[in-house]
Amino acid sequence: MYWDREFETMPREKIRELQLERLRATLGRVYNNVPFYKKAMDERGIRPSDIKALDDVRKLPFTVKKDLRDNYPFGLFAVPMDDVVRVHASSGTTGKPIVVGYTQNDINTWAGLIARALTMVGAGKGDVVQNGYGYGLFTGGMGVHYGAEKIGATVVPISGGNTGRQLMLMQDFSSTVLTCTPSYALYLAEEGENAGLDFKKLPLKAGVFGAEPWSERMRRQLEDKLSIKAYDIYGLSEVLGPGVSMECPAQEGMHIFEDHFLAEIIDPESGEPLPFGQQGELVFTSLTKEAFPVIRYRTRDITMLSEEPCSCGRTHVRMRRVTGRTDDMLIIRGVNVFPSQVESILLEFGETEPHYLLVVDRKGNLDDLEIWVELSEKWFSDKVRQLEEVEGRLKERIASVLGISARVKLVEPRTIPRSEGKAKRVVDKREL
Amino acid sequence: MKIKQISIFLENKSGRLARVTRVLGEKKINIRALSIADTTDFGILRLIVNDPDTAFRALKEAGFSVNVTDVIAVEVTDSPGGLADPLEYLRDAGINIEYLYAFLTRASQAALVVFRVEQIDEAVKVLQLKGITILDGSKVYDL
Structure with a gap:
């Protein structure tokens, strides 16, 4: 089933023509409307008119997360604020989030892409979509919501958390599609099992899981426990939100919606483009975004692309599961976390050379974050109350900056291992 | 003291x-x-x-x-209620005790207790006025 047969099955030759046409239009707009992009292109002596073939995209400079941060909050918007109908934001590395904007057309495009994604997994009118992605500044909740409405499904905007209620409504409302992070889905499955719930007897048929890395092993567990088909969805707020690519029933990679995004794979070290089939960093250029277009945005996600024809009939390239990152970003309970965020908090607390370690684990299928902080002399007191106060204040600040709660554990000085003068900041014990 | x-x-x-x-x-x-x-x-x-x-x-x-x-070492009589006296004096003076603990051993008629209080000088004054013995450093370290 296709939502948009014409575009989803377009011959590759025609897709490339369409991409070039849309790329040129996008470049014209950003060159004229976004000083950052104009400057970046001028510095390289490139004009939008120099892009005559799709491969010419390689002449354009990359955009990185820092550029988005430096232009906080609206510096990279390509339309007047009057035309921006919504903003979303993701956690940044220094406390200030990265803000993205959408025009009404952008919102419609996004809903259309989610509609494609849901249709791809067999959802449509008559389905009940239980949307367990977080609603709010995070793109997940509202992104999926509008697309689910667009296909005529009944949306249950339950957002994340509140497991008891999730399980109750899943039964009472006869939910047929579950959308949430894969780790939360697994948690729901186990909690349901513990409560004696037989998922085989529920009408639930498909899960659209994303916003964090997962594995084939988790897919088998989810499909088995929830008695559904589990599909991977990919996206990032800088480029759109969920719905940049989506797995089809063949379950062999996610189709990137190439009529809206131009994908490249590059060598993360040299920045050189790599051919299909080679593993590297995924880079996106938006082709239709109005409010927040991005040019060669480096996602830091490691994957590979395949142009092989797919049994589902769609012609868009497929990306393999994301297997890693080129930076130190962690995804914990669907939230992006950088160790440097913890560092900046410790600096705020007056530490001049903070030593800390993020210990990530999965307990009962839920991500668990414990932050070890070496106790410095100035924090140490002979009174337990005072140390617990330090722990408490750190915990509060971490929750507010990271957007997820973490346990704080004070440890003795010089007990966090250092290697070659540079401390190891993360121990990730999760098995995906 | x-x-x-x-x-x-x-x-x-x-x-x-x-x-x-x-x-x-x-x-x-x-x-x-x-x-x-x-x-x-x-x-x-x-x-x-x-x-x-x-x-x-x-x-x-x-x-x-x-x-x-800084803490104080308070000598209390090694008999029932011995510790209650200094504690009551401090309570009446509005001095809070953070924590206290006893010395390991001591072969004498009195017991020694370490007091950790915020207003240490005031505590010393209050206890001494009531005739409670507070040992100074040199004596304690040499026990």
């Missing part, structure tokens, strides 16, 4: 306490009194030793988080 207490931060891991006492032993330091306050994750070991300055340096060199706090 004040004596120096050494406090050491300890993670709840096996062998940490042994390490502290070994470090002190190697420096020929004698422990006069000790107490441990513990939470799920960590503990604070508090010590009265015969040579606090050397103990502090040795522990710091061994990589521990250490600090020195």
Whole structure:
């Protein structure tokens, strides 16, 4: 089933023509409307008119997360604020989030892409979509919501958390599609099992899981426990939100919606483009975004692309599961976390050379974050109350900056291992 | 009238306490009194030793988080209600006690208790006015 047969099955030759046409239009707009992009292109002596073939995209400079941060909050918007109908934001590395904007057309495009994604997994009118992605500044909740409405499904905007209620409504409302992070889905499955719930007897048929890395092993567990088909969805707020690519029933990679995004794979070290089939960093250029277009945005996600024809009939390239990152970003309970965020908090607390370690684990299928902080002399007191106060204040600040709660554990000085003068900041014990 | 207490931060891991006492032993330091306050994750070991300055340096060199706090050593009669007297005097003066602990052994008629209070000078004054004996450092360290 296709939502948009014409575009989803377009011959590759025609897709490339369409991409070039849309790329040129996008470049014209950003060159004229976004000083950052104009400057970046001028510095390289490139004009939008120099892009005559799709491969010419390689002449354009990359955009990185820092550029988005430096232009906080609206510096990279390509339309007047009057035309921006919504903003979303993701956690940044220094406390200030990265803000993205959408025009009404952008919102419609996004809903259309989610509609494609849901249709791809067999959802449509008559389905009940239980949307367990977080609603709010995070793109997940509202992104999926509008697309689910667009296909005529009944949306249950339950957002994340509140497991008891999730399980109750899943039964009472006869939910047929579950959308949430894969780790939360697994948690729901186990909690349901513990409560004696037989998922085989529920009408639930498909899960659209994303916003964090997962594995084939988790897919088998989810499909088995929830008695559904589990599909991977990919996206990032800088480029759109969920719905940049989506797995089809063949379950062999996610189709990137190439009529809206131009994908490249590059060598993360040299920045050189790599051919299909080679593993590297995924880079996106938006082709239709109005409010927040991005040019060669480096996602830091490691994957590979395949142009092989797919049994589902769609012609868009497929990306393999994301297997890693080129930076130190962690995804914990669907939230992006950088160790440097913890560092900046410790600096705020007056530490001049903070030593800390993020210990990530999965307990009962839920991500668990414990932050070890070496106790410095100035924090140490002979009174337990005072140390617990330090722990408490750190915990509060971490929750507010990271957007997820973490346990704080004070440890003795010089007990966090250092290697070659540079401390190891993360121990990730999760098995995906 | 004040004596120096050494406090050491300890993670709840096996062998940490042994390490502290070994470090002190190697420096020929004698422990006069000790107490441990513990939470799920960590503990604070508090010590009265015969040579606090050397103990502090040795522990710091061994990589521990250490600090020195002033406390008072209060002599109480070794009989029922003996501890209640000084506690009531401090309560009546509005002085809060952070914590207290007893000395390990003492062969005499009186018992020795370490008091950790915020308003230490005031506490000394109040207790002495009531005729309670507070030992000074030199006496305690040489016990």
